[in-house]
Amino acid sequence: MEYNFKELAKRLPKENKERLKSLYESAEFVIKEIDYAVCDMKDAKTKYEKEKFLARLFQLNTLLQNLEFAMQGEWGIEKDANYHTWWLKPRNCMCPRMDNTDPVYFGGGKIINCDCPVHGILLCREGGIDITVK
Numbered sequence: 148m149e150y151n152f153k154e155l156a157k158r159l160p161k162e163n164k165e166r167l168k169s170l171y172e173s174a175e176f177v178i179k180e181i182d183y184a185v186c187d188m189k190d191a192k193t194k195y196e197k198e199k200f201l202a203r204l205f206q207l208n209t210l211l212q213n214l215e216f217a218m219q220g221e222w223g224i225e226k227d228a229n230y231h232t233w234w235l236k237p238r239n240c241m242c243p244r245m246d247n248t249d250p251v252y253f254g255g256g257k258i259i260n261c262d263c264p265v266h267g268i269l270l271c272r273e274g275g276i277d278i279t280v281k
């Protein structure tokens with residue numbers, strides 16, 4: 148499934164473009180919050196604090212994923228988590244950007260680095276939460 152976004156943009160109604168703009172702004176905001184949550188978690192001193200920030204990180208990742216689904220909705224394309232790209236944007240993310248956006252591989256599933264402080268901790272630890280589930 149490949150889309151030509153330049154072509155899609157030409158046919159996209161003005162209202163959709165406006166909603167996309169606000170979705171992009173929200174996503175930028177959530178990404179900053181994710182970076183803050185990762186820093187807070189590094190500074191956490193107790194298990195309780197760590198769990199609290201981990202829960203926050205999970206919520207923020209879920210929120211970002213929902214924003215990406217909403218973006219796909221505004222573009223009028225299939226809602227598929229495997230074609231998301233914003234999740235790679237947090238500054239602290241250590242997942243392989245190149246592999247995850249390589250056209251040969253793109254759409255085949257997310258490649259997560261277990262050492263990534265944004266995603267590894269949620270997905271690779273025992274009983275990890277799969278944030279790719281819709």
Ligand SMILES: [Zn+2]
Nearest residue numbers: 240242263266
């Ligand atoms: Zn990551």
